[in-house]
Amino acid sequence: MGISFSRQKPLDLTKFLVLPPSLQLNFCINPFKYENIFCKQKRVWKISSYDRRKLIAPNHTCTHMLNFALREVLGNHVDQKGSTVLPEKLRFDFSHGKPIHPDHLRRIESIVNDQIEDELDVYGKEAALADAKRINGVRAVFGEVYPDPVRVLTIGQKVEDLLADPDNEEWLSVSAELCGGTHISNTREAKAFALLSEEGITKGIRRITTVTTDRAFKAMELAFSLELEVDAASEAEGSLLEKKVSSLRSRVDAAPIPAPKKADLRTKISLLQDQVRKEQKKIAEENIQKAVKVATEMADGAASDGKAFCISLVDVGLDTTAVREAVLKVIEQKGISVTVFSTDETTNKAVVYAGVPENGEKFKQLELSEWLTAALGLYNIRIPTNYLWLCINETELIDGTAVFRYNAMQSCLMKQRERLAMTLVDKEMEIYIHSLTRVDYLSNQRMSVVFCTLDLMPSISLSPFFKEPQFKLCCPTPSQCLPSLDPGIVVPSSRLPKGLKLR
Numbered sequence: 001m002g003i004s005f006s007r008q009k010p011l012d013l014t015k016f017l018v019l020p021p022s023l024q025l026n027f028c029i030n031p032f033k034y035e036n037i038f039c040k041q042k043r044v045w046k047i048s049s050y051d052r053r054k055l056i057a058p059n060h061t062c063t064h065m066l067n068f069a070l071r072e073v074l075g076n077h078v079d080q081k082g083s084t085v086l087p088e089k090l091r092f093d094f095s096h097g098k099p100i101h102p103d104h105l106r107r108i109e110s111i112v113n114d115q116i117e118d119e120l121d122v123y124g125k126e127a128a129l130a131d132a133k134r135i136n137g138v139r140a141v142f143g144e145v146y147p148d149p150v151r152v153l154t155i156g157q158k159v160e161d162l163l164a165d166p167d168n169e170e171w172l173s174v175s176a177e178l179c180g181g182t183h184i185s186n187t188r189e190a191k192a193f194a195l196l197s198e199e200g201i202t203k204g205i206r207r208i209t210t211v212t213t214d215r216a217f218k219a220m221e222l223a224f225s226l227e228l229e230v231d232a233a234s235e236a237e238g239s240l241l242e243k244k245v246s247s248l249r250s251r252v253d254a255a256p257i258p259a260p261k262k263a264d265l266r267t268k269i270s271l272l273q274d275q276v277r278k279e280q281k282k283i284a285e286e287n288i289q290k291a292v293k294v295a296t297e298m299a300d301g302a303a304s305d306g307k308a309f310c311i312s313l314v315d316v317g318l319d320t321t322a323v324r325e326a327v328l329k330v331i332e333q334k335g336i337s338v339t340v341f342s343t344d345e346t347t348n349k350a351v352v353y354a355g356v357p358e359n360g361e362k363f364k365q366l367e368l369s370e371w372l373t374a375a376l377g378l379y380n381i382r383i384p385t386n387y388l389w390l391c392i393n394e395t396e397l398i399d400g401t402a403v404f405r406y407n408a409m410q411s412c413l414m415k416q417r418e419r420l421a422m423t424l425v426d427k428e429m430e431i432y433i434h435s436l437t438r439v440d441y442l443s444n445q446r447m448s449v450v451f452c453t454l455d456l457m458p459s460i461s462l463s464p465f466f467k468e469p470q471f472k473l474c475c476p477t478p479s480q481c482l483p484s485l486d487p488g489i490v491v492p493s494s495r496l497p498k499g500l501k502l503r
Helices: 050-074 102-117 129-133 159-164 169-173 213-233 238-254 259-304 320-334 368-375 387-391 394-399 427-431
Strands: 027-029 037-039 080-085 090-095 122-127 150-155 175-178 193-202 205-212 309-313 337-344 349-357 402-406 409-416 419-425 436-443 447-455
Touching: 050 080, 050 090, 050 102, 050 150, 050 175, 050 193, 050 205, 102 193, 102 259, 122 129, 122 159, 129 150, 150 159, 193 213, 193 259, 205 213, 213 238, 213 259, 238 259, 259 309, 259 320, 259 337, 309 320, 320 337, 320 349
Parallel strands: 309 337
Antiparallel strands: 027 037, 080 090, 090 205, 122 150, 150 175, 193 205, 337 349, 349 447, 402 409, 409 419, 419 436, 436 447
């Protein structure tokens, strides 16, 4: 019994076999990464790792069944371009010009599993190379040099029958290949087949990765478990549904499950995402209405009292669009300066928008940057006094990138969802806030608006937001033009997040 060892690449025998003492004297192993193995005597011994062969055999036979299924579903243009058969999986490369539709993947997987369930016998027999190539539908690897005689391997039909009538059209429905590898004796030994992925590796070449036996069962069980979770998630609503959909999407994408089932789950999750988007749109519209209503009512009260500004808390979480719309509506409809903010107790963050109309001498001298700097003083946030120049040509800034420096603060203006966004970086801020997420600067001929999102520290109250603006106005004293505001009227304590109190 004999076999020669391959010298195509370094081979570490210790990974899969141990040479018995009786053979150690007959074989020389090069100590340099086992590059060369040769026999000292004329007789060469065959040494096999049967445990490894037992794991490889079902994967190798399923490679043949996969090759057959691909031809059945995609057409005769499919040719094998390479394969890797490992104990834990098999990989098959083949010619095909485009991605395979999930329905076709499902049919391919089904054909292989049907052959496994049919418990077909696997036959192998040597034949003359010329006779073997005459068999109708026989598969061979292009460019491979086969010995003569060559081994013919068939599934479900004896090799002798194919050789006796090589032109029979029935053989097109039989898996027949030229192969000298190790195989199972019956397809039932493969137990199950799961097609995990299909991808392109180069132009015109696709790659399929699959598992068999117990690994295939595990992949199917995981797919079934995820499907139950997706179905259960459809009964959830609101933020709970959003969290479940986000989690399931990432888990399904990474899960080693059959590709056809993964495509089905992604379709279901996409429908749930559409449901989430519809709910978010509805909530966003309700938040805008709520924020505008509260802010305009507060502005009406402030205007009735003769005040030139209004500070209001709206209960819309971190919905920046709703808070911004409230500021814009107050400025447009009421014509007074306004600061609107909203908090979220789950994340302990606050969203702040402030706006100043640009009509009238009094408002021209009301510096928005100074107002917010004073109001957010406890957070050590400095709003650049020259922010208005950033919005002189909004189109240019959206399409490009502008960078400016203000004291120790470096700000980068970038395009973010069709609006200006500013990320501020300042080491001094770390003492008071965890992160300043973004600052948007918007300007037109009628108003100036500045916005920031920040983390609130539990030890700091919200009172800075209600700080009375102190600016150079066209009047004797600021207090005469901008009367003090009673925070208790604007924001009831019951509406504040836990741990955040007004002083």
